C-alpha cells in the first residue's frame with residue numbers, strides 16, 4: 275500500500291515538473307493554452323490532426339525508402355537527410371541535450387517512416403532550380419508513416435514537417451499523433467540574404483544558418499559575397515581580387531573548395547545558392563586587386579587619389595567582366611546570378627573629364643543614369659552569353675535599362691510615394707517577375723517584437739491585376755552585415771526570419787499573430803534544441819534551454 279502511494283506521488287511530481295513543453299504567456303502576462311504538439315512552422319497548407327497518439331522510439335524506429343520509390347540508397351540527398359532527421363527527432367544532434375529515454379514503449383508505435391519518390395526522375399543528383407517541386411503528402415499512422423513526394427525536394431520539406439510533429443511527453447519519450455498533411459509552398463522563391471563583405475562570416479556559421487534555413491523551409495541562399503568593404507571570394511582567374519581586396523588574403527577568404535562546400539551543403543537541403551556580384555557601385559574592394567577597373571575621381575583638373583564606381587568607358591572593363599562572370603557562371607551552378615546595380619553614386623563620374631567627354635560623345639547630356647544604363651546594358655549582354663538568368667536590384671529597372679524578359683527585379687526601397695507596393699505595381703505592369711525584400715531588412719533592429727511587422731506584410735498585397743500578382747515569385751529576408759558578424763548573426767536572424775518563412779510558404783489566409791506567436795515560440799525552442807542560438811520573442815523559457823557552445 276505504502277509503495278503504491280509512493281509511486282503515485284512520484285508520478286504526480288513528475289507530471290507537475292515536466293508538464294508542458296513551454297508555458298506561454300500573452301502580452302498581458304496571461305498564460306495561454308498548453309500547446310505541446312502545435313509547433314508546426316511554417317504552417318503546412320493542409321493539416322488534419324487527431325487525438326490518437328503513437329509512440330516513437332529510437333530503438334525501433336527507422337526512416338527508409340518505400341517500396342517502389344524511384345530513389346534508393348544511392349540517393350545521397352535522402353540518405354543524409356534520413357540520418358539528420360533521425361537525430362533531430364531523438365535529440366542526438368547536440369551533446370548539450372542528452373536526453374533520458376525509456377527503453378520500452380507502451381501503446382501503439384510508429385516504427386517506420388517510409389519515403390516514396392513517385393516521379394521517375396527523383397532529381398537526386400541535381401540542383402534545386404526555380405521550378406523545383408517541393409510538394410509532399412504525409413500520412414502518420416501506425417505501424418508506418420508514409421511520406422510521398424514527386425521529387426527529393428518535396429521529401430526534404432516533408433521530413434522537416436514529420437520531425438516537427440514529434441513531441442516529447444511528460445516522461446521524456448517521443449510521441450506523434452495520427453496526422454494527414456498535404457503541403458506545397460505559396461511562393462517558389464524564399465530566400466535569405468547574408469552579407470559576407472562588411473564582415474567576414476566563417477564557413478561554419480554559414481553552414482549552420484543553411485541548416486536553420488532548411489528548418490524554416492527557405493530555399494534560396496542569396497550570397498552577397500563581396501562589396502565595398504572586402505572581397506573574400508577567391509577567384510581562380512583573378513586571384514589578386516581577394517589577395518588584395520579581402521580583409522586578410524588567407525584567413526578571411528572563401529576558397530574554391532569553401533564555395534563548393536557551401537553549394538553542396540545547400541543542395542543537400544534543397545537550397546539554391548545565388549551569388550551576388552554587385553557592380554558598378556559597391557566595388558571599392560574590387561579596385562585593390564584589379565588595376566584601372568574603378569573610375570579615378572578628380573579635384574579640379576587632377577586625380578585626387580580616390581576611386582568611384584566601375585569605369586564604364588574603358589574596353590578593359592568589359593573584357594574583365596566577361597572573364598570574371600565566365601568563371602562565376604561555372605563555379606555557381608544556379609540558373610541565376612544577382613548583378614546588383616543599386617546605389618550608384620555619380621559624384622566621381624561627374625568629376626572625371628574623360629567621363630565627361632565620353633558622355634558628350636554619346637549624347638548623354640548630363641544624365642548620368644544614362645551612363646549607368648550604358649554600363650549595365652553591356653554587362654547584361656556579357657552575362658547573357660554565359661546562359662545565366664539574372665536578378666538585379668530595382669534601380670536598374672527604375673533607370674530604364676533594357677533588361678531581358680526573364681529578369682528578376684528585386685524590390686528593396688521602402689520609402690517614397692506609395693512605398694514598395696507602388697514599385698511592385700510598376701515592375702509587374704511592365705511584365706517583369708519580381709521579388710520582395712523592402713519590408714524585410716532584418717539588419718534594422720528595434721525594441722519589441724518586430725517579427726510581427728514582418729509577419730503582417732504580404733508580397734501580393736498591392737494594386738494590380740491577378741496576372742500582375744502572379745509575377746511576384748517570392749521574397750528574401752536581408753541581413754546586411756555592417757553591425758553583424760559571427761558573434762551575433764545567428765540570433766539576430768532567428769527567429770525573426772522565420773516570420774518571413776511562414777509568409778512565403780503558408781497559405782495567404784494564415785495571418786493570426788496570436789496563433790503564430792504560440793507556434794513560433796515552440797519553433798524557436800526547437801531551433802535551440804537543434805543547436806542554433808535563436809533569440810527569444812518575449813519573456814518565457816524553453817524546456818531545453820540553450821547552453822552555449824562551450
Ligand SMILES: *[C@@H]1O[C@H](CO)[C@@H](O)[C@H](O)[C@H]1NC(C)=O
Pocket residue numbers: 311312323324325326327451
Ligand atoms: C495529440 O494527441 C493527444 C493525446 O490523445 C491529444 O491530447 C492532443 O490534443 C493531440 N494533438 C493534436 C494536435 O491533435
